[in-house]
Amino acid sequence: MRRRVAVIGGGIAGLAAAVRIRDRAPRDTEIVVYERSGVLGGKLRTGELAGTTVERGAESFLVGAPDGTESAAVRFARRLGLGGELVHPAAGQAALAIGGRLEPISPGTLMGIPRESAGDDGDTGVPLLGADEDVTVGALVRARYGDDIVQRQVDPLLGGVYAGRANQLSLAATMPALAAAARTEHTLTGAVRAAQAATVRVPGRPVFATVEGGLSRLVGAAAVASGARISLGLSVRELARTARGWRVTLGPAAAPQVDDVDAVVLAVPAEPASRLLASARDASGAAAVGDLTYASVALVAMALPYDTALPELSGFLVPASEGTLVKAATFFTRKWTHLGRDGGPVIIRASLGHAGEEERLQRDDPVLTAQAHAELSALLGSSLPLPVASWVQRWDSALPQYAVRHLERTASARAGLPPGLALAGAAYDGVGIPACIASGEAAAEDVCGYLLDS
Structure with missing residues (x-):
């Protein structure tokens, strides 16, 4: 039948x-x-800006799974006959925008959580979490490393993925490897190291990919x-x-x-x-x-003149404590060099809005674009030229919290x-x-x- x-x-x-x-x-x-x-x-929605392919939603996917095998996305692309058409971003440093400065993200952190203690991370003789316990990411990190690490390092990285705050997001759901390690390790330092060790990195394998x-x-x-x-x-x-x-x-x-x-x-x-x-x-x-519940976000893409000077970065994240609507920016044509062309525009893609900021996104496209342009100029420390073209993509109730x-x-x-x-x-x-x-x-x-x- x-x-x-x-x-x-x-x-x-x-x-x-x-x-x-x-x-x-x-x-x-x-x-x-x-x-x-x-x-x-x-x-997943591919768009165009000033003759350049620019994603209007998700930008890329992880290439590897935690156990060292290919991710489900790579396997799926191969199943669909697109395995030979995967492209990878150029190697580049990302930064945090803090107090008017762009500070490179420290290597070796786990979603912004350092491998070394920045506070009182003493061994209490018992695991950080009980066998079935779950807490917010912020609660775990703050108890051992202090609030400054949560606000300046963990919040912006979690915000870049979930548009949420460390004080509201589940450790087990957002960082399962760290949650598992915290059920056996007595210090956050030990848990971070154990979680990183449990994730297999294949030498020479890129971290991210997209489809040509x-x-x-x-x-x-x-x-x-x-x-x-x-x-x-x-x-x-x-x-x-x-x-x-x-x-x-x-x-x-x-x-x-x-x-x-x-x-x-x-x-x-x-x-x-x-x-x-x-x-x-x-x-x-x-x-x-x-x-x-969900967080809403908006993406603003701007095509700037070809000679626009930008820092030697792939982009940056912005802690919520900075007060800007912009929470992240990607120097798109620098990160994805296969899209750039001689004399072509410099494209910046900015992500706007954290969980609970839906009202701040309720402005028409020209106003939202102008605000993103002004905030990016302030965060970069120099006035950006006006865009030759732009678009706004709104994703209401986009990211689960x-x-x-x-x-x-x-x-x-x-x-x-x-x-x-x-x-x-x-x-x-x-x-x-x-x-x-x-x-x-x-x-x-x-x-x-x-x-x-x-």
Whole structure:
């Protein structure tokens, strides 16, 4: 009997799930990907500025996994025939903007946490954390190294990834290797060293990569490889259990469309996931998933004249204590030298907004661009020339804020799911491209196992 699988959400996690289902399920399995927006890819979206390819969302992905193998993103690119088209950033130093100075980020730190004690990191004779304990990153670091390290070093690095604050983000969810080490080590110095030692670095392997021509190529190739029917522009409003599987209701209430499927991968953010779980009468899962909050960010890209002078850096991060809306900046054409050209523009891409600063982003594009330009000039210590072209990309509710015990809530939500329904995406398993791909593939494995057994 021919099976049908619904993948709700057309971001990279949903697309990775669809490709894995295509690879693992019987060849006649029908896969349908529902994406409420008019475009696939989620936060992977390649754009253009002054004739140069510039990402409007995620910029790159990690090449290696913690165990020294290739990351899920590299493996996925190879599966899609793009393994030979990966490009890497130029080697370059990043900095922190502190008190009007750009200070190079110290080598050997772990998300800004030094390997050496900067405060009272004495051995108390017991592990830093209990066996099942979770704390915020800020609480752990502040207790041993002091508040200055949290504000000046840890906050900006966490903010660059999550747009969040160390005082709110779960250690176990954002830094699992350090959390594991803290359950056996008696000092933060020892825990940082143990976490770093547990991460295998392959000599000569670059840290980051992207796809020649932009990450939207990864999205397009995944859509083709999945062989899925793609439904764009209609929201899935309800998910109901049937005698044989699931009923997916989508479209406007006045003229709903209905699809009956055997299994579902739910690869959408927390709020719509919670709503759909509630409609499927999974109250406990809906509550656990819906507890997650998000931070909004905006990206401002500016093309400056070709002779614009910039520091010899790949970019910089800005601690929240500096008070700027800009939290990070990438010297894009210096970092990605394959995009630069003689006489071409110098492109800076700035990331704006921390968690809780949504109101500060509610300005129209010209005002937001002017503020980013003024703040970048102040942070660099010299007035930048006016851009010859620019754009603003807004990502509302873009980055999940993993509170303490996030992993427990996610595990609880998954444990209570009925067979044939799986969760995937950044709401559960991490914000990076490799994490989202791995999450989608794991959900697909669950669904395929269910189909084989039923």
